[in-house]
Amino acid sequence: MRKSILLVEDEKNIARFIELELKHEQFDVTTCYNGREGLQLALDENNHFDVILLDVMLPELNGIEVCRRVRSHSEVPIILITARDAVMDRVAGLDAGADDYIVKPFAIEELLARIRSILRRTSKSVKKPQLLQYKNITINQDAYSASVDNCPLELTKTEFDLLSLLMTNKNRVCTREQILEKVWGYQTDVETNVVDVYIRHLRSKLPKEASSYIETVRGVGYVMRE
Known part of the structure; x- marks a missing residue:
């Protein structure tokens, strides 16, 4: 069964690149470009996402706040995408409930590896x-x-x-x-x-x-x- 990913990234060129790579790897991808829309999609009961890729610096609602609000309602795995490499920025994301983070610029292979890792953990918990x-x-x-x-x-x-x-x-x-x-x-x-x-x-x-x-x-x- 194909896995579904929500990608929330305001830089459209980056979003398009990630989306194409994920689709090439046989993921279903839903993409949006601001935090408020991402939050609505994540909390919509009609949607089921296996992983959320969430940029930190987003318009309307930043990624840390989106992560915090999603986590209060759902245990869906969240990977933060951030341009900030400072320890406190990473800790803030983890404090908000993120499962992992990746720092820009990154190799798409690393992102795919982290997604696969989270999906393996999810499947093992069921088995x-x-x-x-x-x-x-x-x-x-x-x-x-x-x-x-x-x-x-x-x-x-x-x-x-x-x-x-x-x-x-x-x-x-x-x-x-x-x-x-x-x-x-x-x-x-x-x-x-x-x-x-x-x-x-x-x-x-x-x-x-x-x-x-x-x-x-x-x-x-x-x-x-x-």
Whole structure:
């Protein structure tokens, strides 16, 4: 079944190039050129997008705000496209709920690889129904839900995958590099800070006692111990 992508990019030459490449790779592509229209398309119940490619610098409504509003209603994977390479700009996008980002100028092959990586993660979550338990935290991978003492947790897809990984590897320290490979699906030497950002967000969404379950192993990574 062909996958559907929403592309929100105001530079029409870039948008057209990306659109043609995606269609060549057998994706269905819907393209728009401003943030407000992109938000409307993303939230329209008649649409089903498997991935959203979202430029940050958009007219009418910037990409960070679009991402934040989409994420409050949907867990559709979002890849931010940005011309800004500063760490704080990348962190702002991830804080808003983006699953990944790519910095202009980029090779189309890299963008395609990141899309395929996100789609693999999505498909794997469907193929492996499993109930995970750690103390009072329960994860239902079939329903893609998590709870503490039967109270639901509001997690993004990446936060959910991160918690699942740590619970699956109880008593085993997961390095930042291993987490990037398993959760994000690609190797990198810069974005290890992304792992720390998501750990912080995950802890903030857990009750105080449960947040302490995720231990930091200084200079290495993270672990949940029995």
